[in-house]
Amino acid sequence: MNTQTYDTAEARWAAVQARDVAADGWVYATRTTGVYRQPGSAARLPKRENVEFFDSAEAAEEAGYRRSHRAHGDQVSAAAERAARVACACRLIETAQTPLPLADLAAEIGMSPYHFHRMFKAETGLTPSAYGAAWRARRLREELSSPHASITDAIYGAGFNSDSRFYEASGQRLGMRPRDWREGGVGAVIRFAVGQCALGAILVAQSQRGICAILLGDDPDRLVRELQDQFPKAEIIGGDAEFEQLVAEVVGFVEAPSMGLHLPLDVRGTAFQERVWRALREIPPGTTVSYADVAARIGAPKATRAVAQACGANHIAVAIPCRRVVRRDGQLGGYRWGVERKRELLRRESID
Numbered sequence: 001m002n003t004q005t006y007d008t009a010e011a012r013w014a015a016v017q018a019r020d021v022a023a024d025g026w027v028y029a030t031r032t033t034g035v036y037r038q039p040g041s042a043a044r045l046p047k048r049e050n051v052e053f054f055d056s057a058e059a060a061e062e063a064g065y066r067r068s069h070r071a072h073g074d075q076v077s078a079a080a081e082r083a084a085r086v087a088c089a090c091r092l093i094e095t096a097q098t099p100l101p102l103a104d105l106a107a108e109i110g111m112s113p114y115h116f117h118r119m120f121k122a123e124t125g126l127t128p129s130a131y132g133a134a135w136r137a138r139r140l141r142e143e144l145s146s147p148h149a150s151i152t153d154a155i156y157g158a159g160f161n162s163d164s165r166f167y168e169a170s171g172q173r174l175g176m177r178p179r180d181w182r183e184g185g186v187g188a189v190i191r192f193a194v195g196q197c198a199l200g201a202i203l204v205a206q207s208q209r210g211i212c213a214i215l216l217g218d219d220p221d222r223l224v225r226e227l228q229d230q231f232p233k234a235e236i237i238g239g240d241a242e243f244e245q246l247v248a249e250v251v252g253f254v255e256a257p258s259m260g261l262h263l264p265l266d267v268r269g270t271a272f273q274e275r276v277w278r279a280l281r282e283i284p285p286g287t288t289v290s291y292a293d294v295a296a297r298i299g300a301p302k303a304t305r306a307v308a309q310a311c312g313a314n315h316i317a318v319a320i321p322c323r324r325v326v327r328r329d330g331q332l333g334g335y336r337w338g339v340e341r342k343r344e345l346l347r348r349e350s351i352d
């Protein structure tokens with residue numbers, strides 16, 4: 001892979017000449033006009049001897065330069081072009097019969113592999129490889145939903161070029177064997193129990209792999225229906241006395257967060273969702289971060305909205321602490337289990 005960066009003046013000037021919209025984080029200024037611009041600006045190119053580079057717009061302004069009147073339009077245009085290139089790449093990934101190598105994909109977009117990889121991840125929050133894997137997993141679920149296609153046909157129809165390559169990771173992609181998933185969870189045994197805690201009704205469910213759901217709400221019956229909808233053909237059975245102890249441990253964690261919760265989790269999500277959920281579990285109790293902070297932590301600073309969506313898709317309340325993510329202005333924002341429950345959980349953590 002090309003590992004070119006913009007650390008040198010020569011590399012930055014080449015980016016300005018190419019009007020490279022993927023080059024960001026720095027600006028160039030023109031001595032004769034006294035203004036600075038983004039490297040992807042469509043403005044007429046100045047002479048090289050009149051150009052100097054700055055690591056940020058703030059640094060350029062401190063040096064006495066002002067922002068170009070066209071700068072906002074340039075930024076909008078550059079953002080639109082980046083979005084168009086990424087959208088084109090996504091369509092190429094989705095329509096390819098087999099996974100495309102990064103070099104081939106970048107060549108189709110007209111960029112170097114390094115710059116394309118960097119731009120794609122910044123725009124989507126995923127690498128091209130991870131996006132392709134998530135798309136194939138989605139296609140696989142759709143193919144398996146067809147009663148007329150064999151499992152082998154579904155695997156190849158989803159873009160996997162061999163049975164063995166797929167089966168190596170089928171548990172991660174589907175959460176269970178493909179035949180079990182196709183049948184809506186048939187063959188999977190999920191134990192559950194419903195209890196009460198300070199936040200209302202709580203349902204805890206466990207598959208063979210670990211805790212697969214912790215649901216909060218006001219109506220116990222509705223929580224059970226939600227679990228059944230998630231696994232419509234699994235064998236869902238009430239937990240025994242031993243399982244009741246596990247539920248008691250979860251309830252105890254809700255009551256006193258400092259106890260910690262150390263249980264195996266059966267986490268099922270897209271590659272991006274799982275990255276977000278791992279980052280959430282690294283946030284210390286009693287602290288909060290913004291959605292933008294989480295996006296930055298996972299290396300996708302522009303994916304704030306996608307981070308919020310991943311928080312909302314979390315089926316394992318409490319154990320994956322999406323409650324610790326708030327808006328940039330400190331407001332609580334949304335919460336799948338209700339804002340009042342979010343407020344109470346944060347209050348308990350702060351005084352625990």
